[in-house]
Amino acid sequence: MYRSLREEKVFKDPVHNYVHVQDEIIWALINTPEFQRLRRIRQLGTSYLTFHGAEHSRFSHSLGVYEITRRIISQFERSGYSGWPHEERLLALCAALLHDLGHGPFSHSIEEAFDMNHEDWTCKILVGDTQVAEVLRRVSSDFPEKVAAVIRKDYEKPIVVNLVSSPLDADRMDYLLRDAYFTGVNYGTIDMDRILRMLRPFQGRVVVKESGMHAVEDYLMSRYQMYWQVYFHPVTRSSEILLRQIFRRAKELHQQGYGFRFLPDPLPGLFERELTVTEYLLLDEALVQTAFMQWTNEEDELLGSLCARFLDRRLYKYVELDHIDMEMVDQLRSAFAQVGLNAEYDLEIDFPTDLPYDVFRPDDELKGKEILLLDRQDNLREISEVSDIVRSISGLHRGRCHLYYPKEKLEAVKDQLPQHIAQLFEV
Numbered sequence: 001m002y003r004s005l006r007e008e009k010v011f012k013d014p015v016h017n018y019v020h021v022q023d024e025i026i027w028a029l030i031n032t033p034e035f036q037r038l039r040r041i042r043q044l045g046t047s048y049l050t051f052h053g054a055e056h057s058r059f060s061h062s063l064g065v066y067e068i069t070r071r072i073i074s075q076f077e078r079s080g081y082s083g084w085p086h087e088e089r090l091l092a093l094c095a096a097l098l099h100d101l102g103h104g105p106f107s108h109s110i111e112e113a114f115d116m117n118h119e120d121w122t123c124k125i126l127v128g129d130t131q132v133a134e135v136l137r138r139v140s141s142d143f144p145e146k147v148a149a150v151i152r153k154d155y156e157k158p159i160v161v162n163l164v165s166s167p168l169d170a171d172r173m174d175y176l177l178r179d180a181y182f183t184g185v186n187y188g189t190i191d192m193d194r195i196l197r198m199l200r201p202f203q204g205r206v207v208v209k210e211s212g213m214h215a216v217e218d219y220l221m222s223r224y225q226m227y228w229q230v231y232f233h234p235v236t237r238s239s240e241i242l243l244r245q246i247f248r249r250a251k252e253l254h255q256q257g258y259g260f261r262f263l264p265d266p267l268p269g270l271f272e273r274e275l276t277v278t279e280y281l282l283l284d285e286a287l288v289q290t291a292f293m294q295w296t297n298e299e300d301e302l303l304g305s306l307c308a309r310f311l312d313r314r315l316y317k318y319v320e321l322d323h324i325d326m327e328m329v330d331q332l333r334s335a336f337a338q339v340g341l342n343a344e345y346d347l348e349i350d351f352p353t354d355l356p357y358d359v360f361r362p363d364d365e366l367k368g369k370e371i372l373l374l375d376r377q378d379n380l381r382e383i384s385e386v387s388d389i390v391r392s393i394s395g396l397h398r399g400r401c402h403l404y405y406p407k408e409k410l411e412a413v414k415d416q417l418p419q420h421i422a423q424l425f426e427v
């Protein structure tokens with residue numbers, strides 16, 4: 001079954017103005033419980049503790065990625081380009097809409113704490129016993145598996161994968177614009193309309209017309225700025241560390257057979273890493289935050305204090321270092337233990353890194369990770385060969401090490417700490 005809606009539906013959107021829905025399948029997918037759950041998961045996790053506007057949800061981002069994909073395809077079709085496989089239109093739209101379906105509450109912290117991967121969960125939800133799978137099967141019995149293949153990036157036609165996942169894809173364009181809008185920062189405001197007009201289907205891939213190079217440079221610069229100003233903001237990292245510690249402590253206690261006063265399903269299954277798809281879908285930020293609230297009254301003092309810190313936003317302070325080695329970390333931990341601090345929980349080391357754009361050397365295999373420019377003679381060139389700006393930001397790797405610690409606890413024992421350590425932590 002593949003039908004258009006009798007009348008187009010629209011969602012008002014602060015970033016794209018309107019999101020247009022024309023297909024019955026897309027409308028039905030949006031109305032499944034699995035997709036509606038994304039309203040209860042914030043797009044930027046704990047960033048709202050740094051940028052108070054960042055309360056937007058994965059629901060709005062997913063609609064945005066769908067809308068950008070829809071605009072790209074409709075531009076391809078309007079312009080009559082050859083090389084766009086029309087039969088894949090609905091597949092690309094569904095993959096765009098559903099690409100983040102498997103995100104959990106405070107995704108990055110929970111994934112690290114329990115060694116999970118949201119992409120795996122997305123695929124499980126797509127092919128599992130879910131309403132999303134039921135809707136997708138209305139297209140054809142193997143359609144859920146095809147959408148999962150696009151998400152896993154192993155679908156047979158790279159052009160479909162390119163739209164949803166490549167250095168210049170609908171996902172990245174939406175999150176840059178949306179995250180900039182909701183955090184209120186001045187970076188990330190890319191000229192999306194211009195970039196979209198410059199995209200071309202060519203030899204089974206999405207490429208950029210050479211005259212769009214400056215718009216792409218601007219986009220990569222924005223991405224670079226957003227990483228350092230928003231995504232890797234040290235205060236946000238501090239709140240993520242606290243979250244990971246809460247999960248770690250709760251898991252430890254559960255493994256020791258500790259009797260929680262409050263432990264709703266599916267948290268025991270999460271700690272044991274044995275969740276069915278149905279159980280996984282019960283996880284949202286409301287549930288996790290309710291648990292934190294209840295755990296402030298737990299008998300375990302450490303868990304209670306970590307939860308209170310998170311809820312009351314008493315985050316760890318940090319110092320920045322150019323370099324740290326494991327020997328130094330060991331020294332710090334043993335100094336902490338000697339003065340009665342918790343060597344495991346009162347010191348965390350964080351080392352964020354990101355490259356805005358990975359440049360591929362010419363002899364490397366092309367894996368869809370490069371941005372290709374198309375010149376008037378139909379030659380393709382990788383953007384960093386042409387653009388000085390892209391070349392120079394590609395090498396930027398501004399990762400500095402951060403040490404996080406509860407400042408007031410260190411203040412309390414500062415006279416017992418070796419002086420150089422007290423100085424390092426500014427107490």
Ligand code: NI
Pocket residue numbers: 061065099100171175
């Ligand atoms: Ni996304």
